[in-house]
Amino acid sequence: MFIESVGRGPTVVFIPGLGCDHTMYAPQVEALRDRFRCVSLDVPGTGRSPSLPDLRVDDVLTHQADAIAGALRGLGVERAHLVGISYGGVLVQTLMLRHGALAASAVICDSLCDTRARTVPEWFRLAPARLQPLALRLAPARTLAAGIRAAYGKWPRAGEAMARALLAARPRDLILQRRAVNAVHYERLLRSCRTPALCLVGDHSALAVEMMRRTHEALANSEFDVIADSFDPSSLCRPEEFTRRVGQWVEARCRRIGDADGVEPGRGAAGGS
Numbered sequence: 001m002f003i004e005s006v007g008r009g010p011t012v013v014f015i016p017g018l019g020c021d022h023t024m025y026a027p028q029v030e031a032l033r034d035r036f037r038c039v040s041l042d043v044p045g046t047g048r049s050p051s052l053p054d055l056r057v058d059d060v061l062t063h064q065a066d067a068i069a070g071a072l073r074g075l076g077v078e079r080a081h082l083v084g085i086s087y088g089g090v091l092v093q094t095l096m097l098r099h100g101a102l103a104a105s106a107v108i109c110d111s112l113c114d115t116r117a118r119t120v121p122e123w124f125r126l127a128p129a130r131l132q133p134l135a136l137r138l139a140p141a142r143t144l145a146a147g148i149r150a151a152y153g154k155w156p157r158a159g160e161a162m163a164r165a166l167l168a169a170r171p172r173d174l175i176l177q178r179r180a181v182n183a184v185h186y187e188r189l190l191r192s193c194r195t196p197a198l199c200l201v202g203d204h205s206a207l208a209v210e211m212m213r214r215t216h217e218a219l220a221n222s223e224f225d226v227i228a229d230s231f232d233p234s235s236l237c238r239p240e241e242f243t244r245r246v247g248q249w250v251e252a253r254c255r256r257i258g259d260a261d262g263v264e265p266g267r268g269a270a271g272g273s
Helices: 022-032 057-074 087-098 120-138 141-151 156-168 171-182 206-218 239-257
Strands: 003-006 011-015 037-041 080-085 103-109 197-202 222-227
Touching: 003 057, 011 022, 011 057, 011 087, 022 037, 022 080, 022 156, 022 239, 037 057, 057 087, 057 171, 080 087, 080 239, 087 103, 087 171, 103 206, 103 239, 120 171, 120 206, 141 156, 197 206, 197 239, 206 222, 222 239
Parallel strands: 011 037, 011 080, 080 103, 103 197, 197 222
Antiparallel strands: 003 037
């Protein structure tokens, strides 16, 4: 799979959202590379990485998380601060659950931990997400891209980036990943996770705020905050503010750990490049 590393210092790994490639975090990597080792990647099924093999829906996220963990080991990374937005946030949670020793901390943004509705009104509010695989299969990509640009009218650069990501995506891989995230049921599993986590969400969608707060409540060692005037993905809608939050979080975790590489004693150091 495609993975690249720039900069020196504590390792921060940026995991992109559904259908997006590593350029989703270009503003963050450019701003933070002087302070951290920034690792960006294309998850299997997106960008320059190979297509997904034939997988059951329930195996997609674990396959991708295991591939990411293996690629990081190949770079000499034993511990890292994981950053994920939307689908990438679900992958960060998968890594926390399957490869806990890898996660020094996590930033989970504009994401969710569980798609099971807790109330009847919530079931109806989640219905559009359940229908997305069908829409991706039946609607012309250009029509969907035009809808994305319109939805991001307040954030045109983000809208253009998301539309281009959709047009460049491999339909089979995109639909399989959309189905995978629709089947995520991590809430109970996360209750035993002790990885320090910062849960962030843009304020544009009340449902997104509720789903992100639910993730925060499932994680015992987490903090929660809302990014004003933002939408999924906050890395592109409010790039400066998101970058500031990530930088402050990682620096604070490193100070708390008391190690220049942001690695707890006895855990091994994350490699630099």
